Amino acid sequence: MKWIRIEARQEPDPLMRFGSPVLAVTLTVLAGLLVFAVLGKDPVEGFKVFFLNPLRDTYALSELFLKATPLMLCALGLAVGFQANVWNIGAEGQFIFGAIGATGVALYGGELGLANSPTLMLGLMMLAGAISGALYAAIPAWLRTHFHASEILVSLMLVYVANLFCSWLVFGPWMDPDGQNFPQTRSFDDAALLPTILEGTRLNLALPLALGLLLIGHVYLNHSYAGFKMRVAGGAEFAARYAGYSSRRMVWIGLLAGGATAGLAGMAEVAGPVGQLTDKIAAGYGFAAIIVAFVGRLNPFGIFLASVVMALFYIGGEQAQQYLSLPSAIAKVFQGLLLFFLLATDLFVNYRLRLGRSAHH
Amino acid sequence: MEQDLFSAILFATVVAGTPLIIVALGELVTERAGVLNLGAEGMMAIGAIVAFAVAHHAGNPWIGAAAGMMAGMAMSWLFAFLSLTLMANQVASGLALAIFGVGLAAFVGKPYEAVSLPAVPPLALPGLSSLPLVGHGLFQQQPIVYLSWLLFAAITYFLYRSRAGLVLRAVGESPASAHAIGYPVIRIRYLATLFGGALAGLGGAFLSVFHTPLWVDGMIAGRGWIALALVVFATWRPWRVMIGAYLFGGVMVSQLFLQGSGIQVNVPQQFLSALPYLATVVVLVLISRNALSIRLNFPASLGQPFRPDT
Numbered sequence: 149m150k151w152i153r154i155e156a157r158q159e160p161d162p163l164m165r166f167g168s169p170v171l172a173v174t175l176t177v178l179a180g181l182l183v184f185a186v187l188g189k190d191p192v193e194g195f196k197v198f199f200l201n202p203l204r205d206t207y208a209l210s211e212l213f214l215k216a217t218p219l220m221l222c223a224l225g226l227a228v229g230f231q232a233n234v235w236n237i238g239a240e241g242q243f244i245f246g247a248i249g250a251t252g253v254a255l256y257g258g259e260l261g262l263a264n265s266p267t268l269m270l271g272l273m274m275l276a277g278a279i280s281g282a283l284y285a286a287i288p289a290w291l292r293t294h295f296h297a298s299e300i301l302v303s304l305m306l307v308y309v310a311n312l313f314c315s316w317l318v319f320g321p322w323m324d325p326d327g328q329n330f331p332q333t334r335s336f337d338d339a340a341l342l343p344t345i346l347e348g349t350r351l352n353l354a355l356p357l358a359l360g361l362l363l364i365g366h367v368y369l370n371h372s373y374a375g376f377k378m379r380v381a382g383g384a385e386f387a388a389r390y391a392g393y394s395s396r397r398m399v400w401i402g403l404l405a406g407g408a409t410a411g412l413a414g415m416a417e418v419a420g421p422v423g424q425l426t427d428k429i430a431a432g433y434g435f436a437a438i439i440v441a442f443v444g445r446l447n448p449f450g451i452f453l454a455s456v457v458m459a460l461f462y463i464g465g466e467q468a469q470q471y472l473s474l475p476s477a478i479a480k481v482f483q484g485l486l487l488f489f490l491l492a493t494d495l496f497v498n499y500r501l502r503l504g505r506s507a508h509h
Numbered sequence: 510m511e512q513d514l515f516s517a518i519l520f521a522t523v524v525a526g527t528p529l530i531i532v533a534l535g536e537l538v539t540e541r542a543g544v545l546n547l548g549a550e551g552m553m554a555i556g557a558i559v560a561f562a563v564a565h566h567a568g569n570p571w572i573g574a575a576a577g578m579m580a581g582m583a584m585s586w587l588f589a590f591l592s593l594t595l596m597a598n599q600v601a602s603g604l605a606l607a608i609f610g611v612g613l614a615a616f617v618g619k620p621y622e623a624v625s626l627p628a629v630p631p632l633a634l635p636g637l638s639s640l641p642l643v644g645h646g647l648f649q650q651q652p653i654v655y656l657s658w659l660l661f662a663a664i665t666y667f668l669y670r671s672r673a674g675l676v677l678r679a680v681g682e683s684p685a686s687a688h689a690i691g692y693p694v695i696r697i698r699y700l701a702t703l704f705g706g707a708l709a710g711l712g713g714a715f716l717s718v719f720h721t722p723l724w725v726d727g728m729i730a731g732r733g734w735i736a737l738a739l740v741v742f743a744t745w746r747p748w749r750v751m752i753g754a755y756l757f758g759g760v761m762v763s764q765l766f767l768q769g770s771g772i773q774v775n776v777p778q779q780f781l782s783a784l785p786y787l788a789t790v791v792v793l794v795l796i797s798r799n800a801l802s803i804r805l806n807f808p809a810s811l812g813q814p815f816r817p818d819t
Contacts, residue, residue, distance in 0.1 A: 154596075156816075235600055291790070295798040300547065300600070301738045302793060305786040308731050316779035435608055442601060475619035477726070480612025487605040488587065491597035499596070 153502045154495070164496045169443050169450065172489035173457055179485050189472055197471045198464035198478075208463075210349035214421060215459035217354045218243070218413035220451055222437030224358075224365045225409030227446040229402025231369065232378040232395075236403050238288065238303025239410040240434025241310035242281040246411025247418045248314060249273075249280025251333060251425040254340035254418070255322065266339040270353075273340060273415050281411015282404045284310065289403035293396045299403065307434070315427045322425065331427040342419045354416035359452070361409065366448040378402070410434060432480070436462075439487045458483060512642060518759075518766055519646030523654060524720060526758030528553075528712040530657045532736035533743070533750045534664050535708025539585075540740060541668065542701035543681035543810035547603025548588050549709050550733030551610020556581040556710025557717035558618040561724040565621065570629045570722075574653070574714040581710020582703050584610055589702040593695055596814045607733070615726045626722040651719045653711070660708070665747045677701060681808035684815040694815055709733065731786060738789045742796050744806040753792070760788045 177199060184194030202212050222239045229236045236242075250273040253262075262269040287306060291297040315331065324334040342352035369375040381398045413433065418425050440458050444450030465479025532549055539546050559580035564573025584606060592602040631649050638648040668674040677697060679687045684694045712732070717724050735757060743749035764781035797803060 237604060291794050295794045296800055296803070297790070297793045297797040298738075298741065301734060301741070302790050304734050305731070305738075305789045308786040309783045312779040312783045316777050319779075320777060438604055439608065475616050477612055477615035477619065481609070481616050484605060484609025484612050487601075488591065488609060491591050491602055491605060492595055494597060495595040 154499045155502050156499055160497050165445065168493040168497060169445065169454065169490060171493045172443065172486055175489040176482055176486045180482055187474065194472060197467045199460065201467045202460045202463040207349055210346055210351040212456065212459050212463060213355055214351050215462050216455040217358050218417055218433045219437050219440050219455035219458055220362060221358050221413035222410045222434055223440035223444060223451045223455060224362055224448060225406035226437055226441040227451060228369065228378065228405040230441055230446050232381040232398040232402050234399050234402030235300045236285060236303050236406040237300055237438060238307050239406055239437050240430050241307035242284045242407040242410035243414040243430045243434045244310040244314050245284040246277035246281035246414030247425055247429045248317065249276035249411065250415035251418050252276060254336045255333060257340065258337055263337050263339050269339045270342065270419065273419055274412060277411045277415025278408040281414060282407040285403040285407025289400050292399050299399065314429065318425055318427050333425045335424045336419065340419060341423060342416065350421050352420045354420055362448040362452055369448065436483055439483055442487060443490050515642065516645045518762065519643060521762040521765065522755055522758040523646060523650060525761040526754040527654050527657050528715045528732055529736050529739060529754035529757055530751060531660065531715065532709045532712035532733060533739040533754060534660055534747060535705035536736055537740050537743065537745060537747060537750060538664060539701045539705030540811055541681045541745060541808050542677050542698050543684055543808050543813065544698050544702050545599045545603065545812035546585065546588055546702060546705055547600060547737065548584065548606025548610060549736050550729055550731065551607040552581040552584045552706050552709035553713035553729045553733045554614035555584050555610045556713030557729060558614045558621065558724055560714030561626065561717040562621055564626055564718045565624055570718045573718045574711060577710045577714030578707045581713065582707040585702050585706020589699050593698050596816060599812045618724050618726060621724045626718060628722060629719050653715050653719055661747055661751055668747065681810055684810050688817050694817060735785065735789050738793055742792050744796065744802055745808060746806065757785060757788065761785045
């Protein structure tokens with residue numbers, strides 16, 4: 149005798165498919181106001197600091213897109229795998245290895261005479277970043293395809309290993325000798341830094357690069373036979389096998405794509421706003437990108453919007469720390485809430501709520 | 510002297526294995542009902558900080574532990590509501606729980622980072638604790654260590670010897686059949702998930718209130734994920750969870766003893782710290798390559814949503 153029933157739709161509601169992320173963001177903001185009120189802050193003030201400050205002027209917007217860039221890069225690669233039910237959740241580790249690979253080129257490239265050729269230097273760094281990330285993602289891919297080991301757990305364990313490896317590098321062989329024992333490498337030469345694209349801001353070449361990749365991703369995922377196969381494989385394993393699409397191939401493509409873009413994001417971070425390798429280089433981008441991929445509906449355009457929203461939460465967290473004296477971890481609370489709300493509102497894609505008693509009874 | 514070292518290693522191994530046992534046993538029960546909750550890391554983090562905060566304010570570690578269990582349960586309820594009632598993807602919901610739990614714990618825990626709790630005295634079991642060699646390591650432990658053994662016995666009995674356990678396993682193997690016979694599949698899955706959440710919270714509480722006892726962001730350090738791997742390693746059987754947990758406990762403490770032993774090891778500390786994670790990967794590979802043993806023990810409906818159509 150339930151008064152609210154969940155009823156399956158004949159087919160997924162296309163409007164809700166894109167409406168549910170919007171609804172989820174709205175609910176997260178509302179929940180945010182409630183959180184501010186519970187913490188004894190003025191909700192209006194909280195809303196301004198957290199959600200509007202990051203949008204207040206050109207510089208703030210440039211910082212927003214700077215933060216969004218690694219998120220969209222990581223999420224794009226993850227989406228390729230998620231489409232096919234390949235759950236790479238180790239983008240954080242692949243990001244770190246990308247950063248390490250790019251740093252290697254930056255630190256030793258000068259000796260090879262690359263210091264005078266920024267194009268070559270940066271090109272090699274990008275290549276090294278993407279390849280390092282992809283190779284690191286190849287470990288879970290290989291263990292999954294050859295030993296059936298869960299890529300979820302393996303890729304995740306490798307995040308901890310990557311963090312420790314990075315820590316060893318910056319505390320050990322790569323530590324800046326003049327850095328007062330801070331766990332970081334020396335600052336990169338100018339040739340190894342991505343040129344900024346907007347005067348007076350830190351916004352750099354990585355953003356147009358990421359946008360270009362999103363476009364390529366859009367064509368691949370939505371307008372190519374290979375992307376179609378990935379989607380079929382994700383939607384129905386049996387159908388994919390019946391049609392002869394190898395699930396091994398999907399695992400490899402999914403993980404390598406995720407690793408390469410995460411690695412590239414790592415490169416963009418060391419060659420961009422940070423300008424060196426530190427022991428806290430990844431800052432949770434790889435995990436936040438999982439949320440971005442879902443909220444963006446595994447769709448490149450959606451990922452672009454979702455990465456901006458998630459970047460806003462990051463910067464909002466920093467603002468909240470500065471102006472409301474709240475721990476910046478509040479950003480992670482909101483990011484997690486966003487995913488919860490999305491998963492909840494996704495119900496309406498495939499189901500509808502009916503009030504009143506079932507007609508069958 | 511060597512006996513002292515053995516005793517110390519045994520003691521530390523049991524301590525390191527205990528949270529893994531508690532969390533993995535809880536997850537095992539959840540998964541046996543066909544529910545894959547990947548959020549153990551988040552539930553442990555929340556359990557740890559809530560237990561720590563409550564123990565601090567109440568001045569009593571046991572009230573803290575109870576609060577940690579309740580908090581873990583509340584977190585798992587969130588997951589259950591999403592994945593069982595709203596039929597969201599279980600993998601995505603579990604990931605959401607892990608990310609959210611760790612973030613929320615970091616946020617809530619900020620004011621407690623400078624707080625320390627008094628150590629809880631161990632409970633020496635009369636007679637047993639004076640046994641040679643193993644007495645100190647096994648029987649002069651925190652009460653929660655003994656509780657983990659009781660949990661193991663109770664869960665083994667429940668799963669294999671009780672009618673309720675049989676129903677739970679039936680729900681995990683074939684929810685459609687269990688539903689057809691008239692068992693409330695969703696309610697049973699809820700209960701199994703909540704049980705897993707409570708134990709994950711207790712595992713976190715053990716770390717923050719009894720083991721360290723302090724709270725730092727990131728202190729769970731992947732133990733929730735390792736516990737998930739342990740359930741696979743154990744091929745969903747409780748006795749193998751025990752063996753696996755103590756093996757991992759051994760790997761975790763080996764680095765500490767290497768560093769403290771004075772033996773010159775030319776291996777950077779970070780490489781030793783990576784051992785438990787690498788061991789998890791190795792163990793997963795070794796166990797997963799035998800597809801048959803996985804298939805025989807794997808709860809057939811694990812991770813798949815079930816909707817009783819009326």
